[in-house]
Amino acid sequence: MKTTELLVIGGGPAGLCAALSAAESGASVTVVERNNRLGGQLIKQTHMFFGSREQYASTRGIDIAKILEAELIKYSRQIEVLTDTAVLGLYEDGVVNALYKEEDYFKIKPKAIVAATGAYEKSLAFPNNDLPGIYGAGAVQTLMNVYGVKPGNNVLMVGAGNIGLIVSYQLMQAGVRVAAILDAAPKIGGYLVHASKIARMGVPILCSHTVKEAIGKDCLEKAVICMVDERFSPIPGTEKELEVDVMCISVGLTPLCELLAMRGCEMKYVPQLSGSVPVRNERYETTIENLFVAGDASGIEEASSAMVEGRLAGLCAAAKMGYKPADFDERFKGYAAQLKALRSGPVGEHILRGIEQIVSKEDRHV
Amino acid sequence: MFEQTGIPERDMIIEKFPPVERIDRGPVAIVECYKRIPCNPCETACRFNAIRVGEDINNIPVTDHEACTGCKVCISKCPGLAIMAVDGSKSKETVEISLPYEFLPLPQKGDQVSALDRAGNFVARVRVVSVLNPKSFDRTPVITIEADRKHMYDIRNIRTEEH
């Protein structure tokens, strides 16, 4: 059986920062990533990121992934990376079950774990939502920005959060027409600077609208949209048909933490964090000792905060294993201050209300 | 309506512009960032301290139009593409408007392009007077066009023929 000190599950921004932070403290780390490359969501993000300098703001997501990978090289003696490897299960005896390239099963026994598994996309129910041509935003981004394949020619974007707005912009950059962006909410959910970018390309953003049904024989040919009232019920007589060959569903993400639930972590459904997330202490340790969590897996937020959470989780996991650096308090406070700054706005307030519900002050593991 | 459409109202736009007297003295940045978001690269980008966000990175950036030299660096660094610049020093009839533009094909100096407003509507045919695309701008080129003064508050985008 393979052994390691810290096992990081997921090679996105949170996982990579957890690995770097733990290695900086002196721990040996194994990063396991189910994709064939590191970076998580970052490898699809061709736009410049928000945030401040500490979180590489104004740098494109794809380039942030490269910066983090370059940092890994500095710790190549301490950090081992296993790509094409998915963690399938965490067990009571501390053994982790993993699968390499969908054929070789193997076991790992770590001293501590940081789960940074990210998120998965929510879907939307409407008649014919399984027609070819109807994609999740993540799939559209992967096709376009990872493989260089246009998903179609004329897109209806469903969802005006940041992801819907950004993916619409990227579609237009790829030369694809975006017919409209709609959202059931009465207001645009994403940053208005992103919305303005799209609006000045002549793409209408339709709030209080939803998809009624998709029409098509072998693939999507038309979308029927309609207005909704304050209770999100369709308003009869407001239906409109749009001729589109792609519908891109971007109605939000939800934390991917089945592994943690399976292992018996206490979970809680928190709407502000977009789903069911593990209860944890201030050091990112779940109710299962030596099992830590960071990034979107502990609540949907941003890469900027995911990176800082990863640094914190890695720092605390290493400390728990005996690698407590002399400047632990300083580093802890510094990262906490970065998170506080990121979360001090209106979006952050919402997140903070969610976090309050999962962070237990009492310490079960002392 | 701004929160439903992403299209700012005219009074919001005018409020972000410096007085015409300042515009007539030379290029100046206009920072169209209207809502609190955790972001501050505009402040970091400006060597002249002309944009301030401050301690709380959610603050709405405040522009010191007197300190601004119109160097256009911030235009390429803003992830929201929320910054433009205007310059009224070249002529009494026209203004030069500089905009971020991340589409291909890039227009060339001297090209005629269509100027669009904040809703993407056609405003006028205009001439491209410069295309800045140095490596430091990291793939966010800044296009400067020459437009009639009466369109100063309207133009916010361009469309090349092919697009």
Ligand SMILES: Cc1cc2nc3c(=O)[nH]c(=O)nc-3n(C[C@H](O)[C@H](O)[C@H](O)COP(=O)(O)OP(=O)(O)OC[C@H]3O[C@@H](n4cnc5c(N)ncnc54)[C@H](O)[C@@H]3O)c2cc1C
């Ligand atoms: C279109 C779009 C635009 C965005 N724009 C911005 C932006 O401008 N600024 C910003 O800050 N954020 C942005 N984000 C958000 C940001 O990408 C995420 O918040 C961030 O990537 C979360 O990081 P993470 O490491 O928690 O998760 P992810 O990046 O999702 O990484 C999780 C990783 O874990 C791996 N994994 C999952 N399960 C397993 C398993 N069982 N075994 C092995 N590996 C596993 C996954 O393959 C993945 O690589 C955007 C997101 C999207 C979709």
Ligand code: SF4
């Ligand atoms: S144009 Fe130059 S001087 Fe003016 S605000 Fe932008 S970066 Fe600063």
Ligand code: SF4
């Ligand atoms: S960089 Fe752009 S989006 Fe960010 S705060 Fe400054 S003006 Fe607003």
